[in-house]
Amino acid sequence: MKYFHKPSPEESEKVPPGQHLAKGFPVLTYGETPQVSIENWEFKVWGLVKPAIFKWSDFLALPQHEFTADFHCVTHWSKLDVKWTGIKVTDFMSLLEVEPKAAHIMQHCYGGYTTNIELNDFLKPENFFAIKLFGEPLSAEHGGPIRLVIPHxxxxxxxxxxxxxxxxxxxxxxxxEENGYHRRGEPWAQERYSS
Structure with missing residues (x-):
């Protein structure tokens, strides 16, 4: 069975250059998969922002929305129309007091993973924190209990x-990014690796 296929003519305008469509939802992870219980999960903000720690209940108190977004992996596969449930980044940001000179964000994760993003890219209205995938609680292999989704x-x-x-x-x-990947990573421009 083939796990990837070329997009049909109808799909091709939604698929960035160099990508194939995945039949499933591949999982690529560097290192061990963290297992974090909802009871012990917490989310911190620091740096050029009023420091704060949020619990799982704080996130669930925010409005939840359904999102349908295409998902593009730098390893040349895409999955179209992925259905998520989650919290808008803009709703979460309304809880924070960010200093005006903040222009960049470092995302920190259980397991020690980090990735950078410009504040302007982070604040786009289509971005969200996902807690469900196709109606089911987000599994650890897909980043659960919560992951950020930046569709663009x-x-x-x-x-x-x-x-x-x-x-x-x-x-x-x-x-x-420190290991050779592009600092921004825009799929339509094929920003895969640093030059």
């Missing part, structure tokens, strides 16, 4: 097992 960038920017945001004035590179 390659999936390594959609940090799994996210547990914190560090607000910065200047850019600092995360794990894959």
């Amino acid at each position: 960038l390659y999936a390594w920017k959609s940090a799994k097992w996210i547990n914190g945001l560090e607000f910065l004035e200047t850019e600092k590179l995360g794990f894959w």
Whole structure:
């Protein structure tokens, strides 16, 4: 059985250059998969923001929405029309007091993974924290109990097992960016690797 296929003519305008469509939902992870219980989960913000710690109940108190978004992995596969349930980034940001000079964010995750993102990219209205995938609680292999989803960038920017945001004035590179991946990662421009 083939796990990937070329997009049909109807699908092709939704698929960035160099991508094939996945029949399933592949899982790519560097290192061990963290197992974090909802009871012990917490989310911190620090840096150029009023420091705060949020519990799972704080996230669930925010409005939940259904999202349908295409998902593009830098390893040349895409999955169209992925259905998620989650919390808008903009709703979460309304809880924070961010300093005006903040322009970049470092995402921090259970397991030690990090990835950077410009604040302007982070604040796009289509971005969300996912807690369900296709109607089911987000499994650990897909980044549960909660992951960030940034649909307009390659999936390594959609940090799994996210547990914190560090607000910065200047850019600092995360794990894959320090190891040769592009600092931004826009699929339609094929920003896969740093030049």
